[in-house]
Amino acid sequence: MALDATVLATTPAGLPNAGGPQPTALVANAREASELLKAMAHEGRLVILALLGERERSVTELESMLAIRQPAVSQQLARLRADELVQTRREGKLVYYSLASDSVRExxxxxxxxYQS
Structure with a gap:
């Protein structure tokens, strides 16, 4: 379900669009875009994505930063991973999470x- 940057930058015919994103590309992929927004439509998941936008982090780091218990962090990360918004990298016993694509990062x-003040 990860959003493909080419979806946003091509015309429905699949031809490169020098003028930028076209609404018709979103219309053609509205279901996928809707699923992406649903995955992000949770305060905890959105905060996790923002933190991962800075750099990769372990569950322990996220738990400490969010002041919530490890099972809750892991549950949200599992949803984000299932929705292909985050990816993992294992280093010994630690698992590090990062954003899965430049599209998600953008x-x-x-x-x-x-939302900056």
């Missing part, structure tokens, strides 16, 4: 810019 950056 969406998070846009949201951060929107």
């Amino acid at each position: 969406i998070i950056r846009t949201m951060i810019r929107m």
Whole structure:
């Protein structure tokens, strides 16, 4: 379900669009976009994505930063992973999470810019 950057930058015919994103591309992929927004439509998951937008982090780091218990963090990470918004990297016993794509990173950056005071 990860959002493909080419979906946003191509015309429905699949031809590159020099003028930028076209609404018709979103219309053609509305179900996928809706699923992406549903996955992000949870305060805890959104905060996790914002933190992962800075750099990769372990569950322990996220637990400490969010002040919530490990099972709750793991549950939200599992949802984000199932929705292909985050990916993992194992180092010994630790599992590190990071954003799965530049498209997800750009969406998070846009949201951060929107809500900066």
